[in-house]
Amino acid sequence: DIIIQSALCYAIESASREEIDSMNILEASQLAMRRAVSKLSVSPDMVLVDGNIARGFCVPTKCVIQDDVLSPSIAAASILATVYRDRLCLKMDEEYPEYNFKKHKGYGTKEHMDAIRTLGPCEHHRRTFLKFLNK
DSSP: OHHHHHOSOOOOOOOOHHHHHHHOHHHHHHHHHHHHHHHOSSOOSOEEEESSOOOSOSSOEEEETTHHHHOHHHHHHHHHHHHHHHHHHHHHHHHOGGGOHHHHTTOOOHHHHHHHHHHOOOTTSOTTGGGGGGO
16 A cells, blocks of 8 residues: 555556466466556656566566565565565455465465365466366
């Protein structure tokens, strides 16, 4: 909340389960980042991307490995994304408590995988992520 209150601007975007399944997690992440950049109220001079791939942005980009350590703005973006995901998982846990989203926050923990094996996937599970079920 402090970051949101003090930021010049910010935008949080995501890719849907269907988009991730159809294009893969990397391309869907790139799509979500481009969406966020397009929603900023102030056009950036440059986009810093934590990682080594940046595709299709309408402004210059710079890939920086571990840029959340090197850049306060990227650290803030990482916090915003994490809090957004954690809050989303809390909402999913209210709807599907048997998967315990509030605990694992969507990570593929043993408990999460066991729940999927026992209960089957819910509407929030990516089908491409579930390939482990066929093993």
